[in-house]
Amino acid sequence: MSSVTTPASFETDVPARLDRLPWSRFHWLVVVALGITWILDGLEVTLVGSLAGAIHQSPSLRLTETQVGLTASAYLLGAVGGSLFFGWLTDRLGRKKLFTVTLLVYLVATICTGLSWDFWSFAFFRFLTGAGIGGEYAAVNSTIQELIPARRRGVTDLAVNGTFWAGAAFGALGAVVLLDPVVIDPELGWRLAFGIGGALSLIVLLLRRWLPESPRWLMTHGRPEEAAAILRDIEAQVEREHGPLPPVQGRPIRLNPRSGTSLAEVATTLFRTYPRRAVLGVVLMACQAFCYNAVFFTYALVLTKFYGISAASIGWFMLPFALGNLAGPLILGHFFDSIGRRPMITATYALAGLLMAATGYAFAQGWLSAVEQTAAWTVIFFFASAAASAAYLTVGESFPLEMRAMGIAIFYAIGTGVGGVAGPALFGALIQGGERTDIFWGYLLGASLMLIAAATEWKLGFAAERKSLEDVAAPLSSA
Incomplete structure (x- = not known):
């Protein structure tokens, strides 16, 4: 590394x-090692969605439809x-330490969920499981973006976020097997299903x-020598595989050593230095969170x-839904690097919104069978999945390195708090009403x-x- 250190x-x-x-x-x-976060989250969300009927009918829990919606909200809370907590620690203590801690939190909590004995214990363990996954989002998103080359960052980030739905498909298939009374008692099956995530972890x-x-994290925290040593190891690995590396383009950047970033500095950067990006991040995250969590959890x-x-057959309907969501980012992802962020994010949000309105009306009129309803959601979320993944990409790219994990955490928290927590509880109550x-x-x-988000991206989006x-x-440490 070409590095010159001065006082x-x-x-x-x-x-x-x-x-x-x-x-x-x-x-x-x-x-693979970091992208597993989305697989685990997809597994958790789908398990609870696919197991909702069995949990509702469980003789030991006996949750109402509203309580099922509330446990989903507990996970999101x-x-x-x-x-927020682990995101703050990630920017202060480093990416590597935190993506180990958060995975351990998730591992213990999801296993304990399978041991729940009533509504309150189930909701509490779901809360802790969500805490581990939320921390993973902040630590892992920031690390992936900092290690992936710029020319592949968009397609990689969308594909990784899209693997949420590989976990969803795995969860749906697992639920089909573990809720089959011929294979296992459903009361034991739904409990064992939560052990799948623990085994993967x-x-x-x-x-x-x-x-x-992350060498980028090290360099912005006044540790250029450590960053240099790690980068040399990475380059040596790549050279053994590909031969001599291409020349470095551009000039070095000059940084001032610093140990951390205060919350006041984070707030100033978000809402004074980048107010348009802050508004954009809130809107994109909140809108997609409401749609996804409201529909999928219920x-x-x-x-x-x-x-x-029947509860035992729910997984077969969740599986195509999950596969459509997985296909969206994988098929459309490269267009976010070639055509560009702004046109693609606008288009995917808008298409998802228009199709959702049409499908909702068809459902209200009773025009759709269960298979047709599922097919409609599969098409809708083919586009919505790419849009949602791009929201995480946007908030990760929008702000300086020193506060990247905290920035991701803040917008994830705002989006999930505004859109995600309210959605499942609202839809659970609407479903219980029976109309x-x-x-x-x-x-x-x-x-x-979703249409509001599309308009906001068109107005405030950036290349x-x-x-x-x-x-x-x-x-922030630029000299």
């Missing part, structure tokens, strides 16, 4: 050297608190041992109450929010495609 500042070309690396086994390790803990601390209840689908028209108004509200993170938002 006041130092120069570093860490960003340029990371961005020039060809795609390699190292990048696959980053994607935990995610909000966990993202143990494997991921081993993979994460091989990941280094869809099993819609299937059982309005279509007479299709009431549920239609909920769907129409979600569609309107970040193929640009270094430091060019999109200069580090």
Whole structure:
């Protein structure tokens, strides 16, 4: 590394050297070991969605439809608190330490969920599970964006976020097997289902041992020598795979050493330096969170109450829904790097909103069977999944390195708190009321929010495609 240290500042070309690396086994390790976060979250959300009928009928829990919705809200409240707390620690203590701690929190909590004995214990363990996942979002999103080359950041970030739905598909299939009374007693099956995430977490803990601390985090915290050593190791791995590396483009940047960023500085940066990006982040995150959590957390209840689908069969309806969501970011992701962030985010939010309104009306009129309803949601969330993944990409790219994890946490918390917590509770109450028209108004509200998000992106969106993170938002430590 070309680094010059002075008493006041130092120069570093860490960003340029990371961005020039060809795609390699190292990048696959980053994607697999850290991207598991979204698989675990998708697994958790789908398990509760697919298991909602069995949990509702469980002789030991006997949760009402409203209580099922409230436990989903408890999970999201935990995610909000966990993202803020662990996000703050991630920016202060480093990415590597925190993505280990948050995974351990999740592992213990999800296993304890399977041991719940009443509504309050179930809700409490769901809260802790959410706290672990929320912390993962902050630590993992920031790390992935800092280690992936700029030219591949968009497609990689969308694909990784989209793997939420690989977890969802896994959860749906697991629920089908574990709720089949021929295979196992459903009362035991739904409890064992929560052990799936715990088993995956143990494997991921081993993979994460091989990941280094983010060189970008080290350089902005006054530790250029450590950043240099880690970067040399990464470059050596890539050179063994691809041969000599391409030349470094651009000049080094000069940074002032600093140990941390205060909350006051975070607030000033968000709402004074980048107010338009702050508004954009809130709108994108809140709107997609409402739609996703309102629909997905309660869809099993819609299937059982309005279509007479048995609890044991819910997983078969969740599976195509999950696969459509997985396909969206994978198929559309590269357009966010080629066509650009602003046009693609606008288009995906708008299409999802329009289709959601039409499907809600068809549901209210009773025109759709359970299969047709599921097919409609599969198409809608093909676009909505790419839009939601792009929301996380946007808030991660929008702000300086020193507060990236906290920035992600704040917007995740605001979006989830405003849109995600209210959505499942509202839809749970609407479903319990038993009127299709009431549920239609909920769907129409979600569609309107997606269209508002599309308009906001068109007005406030900015070009970040193929640009270094430091060019999109200069580090706070820039000299």
